[in-house]
Amino acid sequence: MPEVRVASFDRFRRSHEFWLLMVILGLCASLGFANAQFLTMQNLFDLLTSYAFVGILALGLLVVLIAGGIDISFTATASVAQYVTLSLANAYGANWISVFAIAIGIGGALGALNAIFIQKLRIPSIIVSVATLNIFYGLLIFFTGGKYIYSLPDWFATGIFWFEFEWGKDSSYGVNLQILALALAFLVTWLLLNRTNIGRQIYAMGGNADAAQRLGFHVFGLNILVYCYMGVMAGIASLIQAQLAQSVAPTVLVGKELDVVAAVVLGGASLMGGVGTVFGTFLGLTLLAVLQNGIVLLGVSSYWSPFFVGLVILISVSATAWSQRERRTRSARQ
Amino acid sequence: MSGISKRFGGVHALRDVDLTLEVGEVHCLVGENGSGKSTLIKIISGVEAAEPGGRITISGKEYPRLNPVYSTQCGIQVIYQDLSLFPNLTVAENIAMAHHLGGLHSVNWASMRATAKATMARVGVEFDPDAKVSELSIAGRQLVAICRALAADAKLLIMDEPTASLTRHEVNALIALVSELKRAGICVVFVSHRLDEVLEIAERVTVLRDGAKVGTFAADTIDGRKLSHLMTGKSFEYQVQAPELAAGPVVLEVKDLGRQGEYEDVSLQLRAGEVVGLTGLLGSGRTELALSLFGMKPPDRGTILLDGQPIELRTNAEAIHRGIAYVSEDRLTLGLILNQSVTANITLTVLEHLVGALGLIAARARQSHVARWVAELGIKVSNPANAVKTLSGGNQQRVVLAKWMATGPRVLILDSPTVGVDISAKDGIYEIIRRLARDGVAVLMISDEIPEVLYHSHRVLVMREGRLTTDVAAAATSEDALRQAVNA
Numbered sequence: 001m002p003e004v005r006v007a008s009f010d011r012f013r014r015s016h017e018f019w020l021l022m023v024i025l026g027l028c029a030s031l032g033f034a035n036a037q038f039l040t041m042q043n044l045f046d047l048l049t050s051y052a053f054v055g056i057l058a059l060g061l062l063v064v065l066i067a068g069g070i071d072i073s074f075t076a077t078a079s080v081a082q083y084v085t086l087s088l089a090n091a092y093g094a095n096w097i098s099v100f101a102i103a104i105g106i107g108g109a110l111g112a113l114n115a116i117f118i119q120k121l122r123i124p125s126i127i128v129s130v131a132t133l134n135i136f137y138g139l140l141i142f143f144t145g146g147k148y149i150y151s152l153p154d155w156f157a158t159g160i161f162w163f164e165f166e167w168g169k170d171s172s173y174g175v176n177l178q179i180l181a182l183a184l185a186f187l188v189t190w191l192l193l194n195r196t197n198i199g200r201q202i203y204a205m206g207g208n209a210d211a212a213q214r215l216g217f218h219v220f221g222l223n224i225l226v227y228c229y230m231g232v233m234a235g236i237a238s239l240i241q242a243q244l245a246q247s248v249a250p251t252v253l254v255g256k257e258l259d260v261v262a263a264v265v266l267g268g269a270s271l272m273g274g275v276g277t278v279f280g281t282f283l284g285l286t287l288l289a290v291l292q293n294g295i296v297l298l299g300v301s302s303y304w305s306p307f308f309v310g311l312v313i314l315i316s317v318s319a320t321a322w323s324q325r326e327r328r329t330r331s332a333r334q
Numbered sequence: 335m336s337g338i339s340k341r342f343g344g345v346h347a348l349r350d351v352d353l354t355l356e357v358g359e360v361h362c363l364v365g366e367n368g369s370g371k372s373t374l375i376k377i378i379s380g381v382e383a384a385e386p387g388g389r390i391t392i393s394g395k396e397y398p399r400l401n402p403v404y405s406t407q408c409g410i411q412v413i414y415q416d417l418s419l420f421p422n423l424t425v426a427e428n429i430a431m432a433h434h435l436g437g438l439h440s441v442n443w444a445s446m447r448a449t450a451k452a453t454m455a456r457v458g459v460e461f462d463p464d465a466k467v468s469e470l471s472i473a474g475r476q477l478v479a480i481c482r483a484l485a486a487d488a489k490l491l492i493m494d495e496p497t498a499s500l501t502r503h504e505v506n507a508l509i510a511l512v513s514e515l516k517r518a519g520i521c522v523v524f525v526s527h528r529l530d531e532v533l534e535i536a537e538r539v540t541v542l543r544d545g546a547k548v549g550t551f552a553a554d555t556i557d558g559r560k561l562s563h564l565m566t567g568k569s570f571e572y573q574v575q576a577p578e579l580a581a582g583p584v585v586l587e588v589k590d591l592g593r594q595g596e597y598e599d600v601s602l603q604l605r606a607g608e609v610v611g612l613t614g615l616l617g618s619g620r621t622e623l624a625l626s627l628f629g630m631k632p633p634d635r636g637t638i639l640l641d642g643q644p645i646e647l648r649t650n651a652e653a654i655h656r657g658i659a660y661v662s663e664d665r666l667t668l669g670l671i672l673n674q675s676v677t678a679n680i681t682l683t684v685l686e687h688l689v690g691a692l693g694l695i696a697a698r699a700r701q702s703h704v705a706r707w708v709a710e711l712g713i714k715v716s717n718p719a720n721a722v723k724t725l726s727g728g729n730q731q732r733v734v735l736a737k738w739m740a741t742g743p744r745v746l747i748l749d750s751p752t753v754g755v756d757i758s759a760k761d762g763i764y765e766i767i768r769r770l771a772r773d774g775v776a777v778l779m780i781s782d783e784i785p786e787v788l789y790h791s792h793r794v795l796v797m798r799e800g801r802l803t804t805d806v807a808a809a810a811t812s813e814d815a816l817r818q819a820v821n822a
Contacts, residue, residue, distance in 0.1 A: 008464065011464070194441070195440050195441055196438060196439065196440055196441060197433065197434040197435070197436065197438065197439055197440075197441055198438050199441075200423070200427060200434045200441055201434050201435075203420070203422060203423060204420040204422075204423055204427075204431070204434065206422070207420040207421055207422035207423060208418065208419065208420050208421065210416070210418065211416075211418035211419065211420060212420075214381075214402075214414070214418050215418070215431060215435070216402050216403065216406070216435065217435075274420070274421075274422035275422055
């Protein structure tokens with residue numbers, strides 16, 4: 001059906017994602033010209049590996065935003081999951097499956113705690129998550145004294161390296177733990193949101209919570225699921241971050257929340273709920289990574305990085321708002 | 335159903351109500367706010383449980399009480415006034431929402447689209463199944479809500495105030511659709527404030543008052559006057575106002591006013607002490623014209639004269655400063671801050687006059703100001719510190735009026751002042767409008783309802799497709815003539 005394809009392309013051309021894609025392509029082309037290092041296989045794999053942590057968290061946050069909530073406690077959740085899991089692994093021994101199971105369990109439990117406060121006591125999610133961020137982080141720092149863990153199990157420190165291939169001279173590439181986890185997180189989140197009824201209920205609930213209640217959605221259950229999903233993502237992200245850093249530092253993750261929020265918001269998710277896509281989040285994450293990486297490659301002081309990230313968010317959100325207003329006035333005049 | 339009662343905290347919301355709904359009938363449920371209509375609907379749809387002793391029988395099977403799952407299984411579907419759609423999802427998903435319920439399973443987009451298309455074909459509409467519901471007009475959204483009910487296999491379709499935000503053309507289309515549904519054997523229950531529509535569409539009308547059933551009547555045995563008498567226990571007389579009341583000097587004059595794509599070549603005069611009714615379909619330019627007079631949509635062409643002097647209105651602050659006030663169509667979203675107190679809302683427009691020492695608000699001045707307006711407009715509120723959202727629709731409308739009357743306006747523009755307000759509260763609002771006019775205010779009243787503009791104005795204007803087509807004394811025209819001018 002060519003008509004349908006034309007119509008959906010037309011819709012895509014008007015979407016936030018389309019403009020984001022154009023901006024990213026433009027940015028990549030100019031960075032490629034300015035610095036030969038940018039468009040190399042090496043840089044691509046480095047970016048994927050180092051942004052996997054932010055990307056996995058962004059997918060969790062995307063689901064929360066679509067459901068109409070917000071959560072910023074995930075970095076504290078990740079810090080707790082990371083510290084507890086790897087301390088246990090050091091003390092009692094473990095394998096890949098058991099460390100991920102523990103981290104996911106801790107993340108999910110802390111997420112559920114958020115959901116219970118938000119749903120049962122009807123406290124706004126932003127307030128609950130500001131509070132739990134401080135509680136989780138405060139307890140962690142108190143019990144660990146802020147001490148780093150440098151010795152990790154050997155198998156954990158080695159990581160994985162699959163589908164190895166040669167590219168150019170003396171360089172081999174492959175799928176490492178970070179890239180694998182990021183890819184799986186994208187796949188699972190996409191399946192959840194677009195191919196299951198639960199995902200569509202999450203969208204619906206974010207669009208009109210009252211209507212969801214009236215149609216007999218299990219609103220409490222959906223919210224538990226959403227915040228648990230965020231927690232699970234935080235648990236997974238925490239382990240791949242520790243594996244990359246080859247250490248556990250209880251103080252370094254908290255403070256990265258705004259990078260994650262930036263990626264999701266750049267990707268077009270709305271803080272009002274009901275709006276946002278996995279593809280958009282992928283583009284938002286890409287734009288964030290390209291920007292921050294480009295600034296470094298251009299030799300600009302990395303102190304400028306937050307400035308440019310902020311500027312791009314402001315421009316992108318303004319452009320979307322402006323184009324929506326234009327479309328509205330145009331349709332009003334017809 | 336019979337013997338249905340419901341109490342909320344000792345207050346009887348419903349007392350021993352019996353109701354019989356037949357297959358393929360159109361039944362209207364009328365009553366003032368607080369008469370128990372909503373409670374009755376909630377009991378039928380299973381959201382609330384009736385008290386023990388009531389019986390609900392559906393197709394011969396008796397239920398002591400219903401819950402939302404049973405009532406959906408029995409084919410009972412309610413379309414609430416807000417439609418309960420998901421604006422961020424597609425038309426197909428909204429219509430085939432039942433696909434999304436139940437335990438975890440995968441989503442079949444193709445079958446969802448097919449369901450949506452088949453249902454839309456039954457209703458005779460054709461929306462793009464992949465369009466977002468937020469892209470549709472209000473009338474379009476309502477059709478989607480009807481499709482969703484049909485897709486869920488509705489046998490009894492309850493529509494709560496379905497015509498509140500529709501134009502006359504759209505109402506006609508809805509009425510045609512309802513007769514289609516009736517032919518298909520679906521029972522439609524209409525809950526409406528608009529009595530002329532009720533009589534147009536219904537076969538039987540059930541009237542509720544103060545939680546008790548007044549009676550069920552065949553629609554052809556009653557008229558609007560009798561119906562409003564049954565609803566309120568009082569009788570109301572429509573009358574054309576005496577034209578000699580409007581004899582003041584011209585306050586506001588508009589010459590050849592136009593705004594690209596919205597209205598053009600509009601010339602009119604408003605006199606002190608005159609109530610001018612303005613009607614027309616949605617999209618006829620009437621609201622845009624009013625917003626131009628209030629400085630919110632500056633015109634591209636033409637002049638606005640106040641007391642014979644040309645003025646320019648670029649912002650609403652300028653309009654307020656010059657004594658022009660505007661009560662918006664949608665008082666809930668534009669006219670009131672629902673979570674704040676009556677006091678805060680009434681004083682919002684006149685804060686600068688209540689300032690005492692140090693530039694702070696003087697509490698006593700504020701209190702006496704509020705007390706004066708609460709008394710003057712008869713706002714029923716136990717304590718002005720209560721939030722506005724706790725008041726009834728009629729009282730909310732009075733708070734909005736108080737807010738603007740407090741500015742001492744010379745020109746008052748009222749956009750659909752009685753939408754969502756019940757009959758006896760409406761009468762109170764008309765009384766306020768008449769009093770304002772007697773005090774020398776020029777009132778421009780915009781309304782969809784032709785009887786409203788005809789019987790409560792001195793002069794009637796009709797706009798159609800952006801042009802002012804009729805300007806006639808109320809005494810010299812009739813409902814039929816105006817209806818023709820609006821829809822021609």
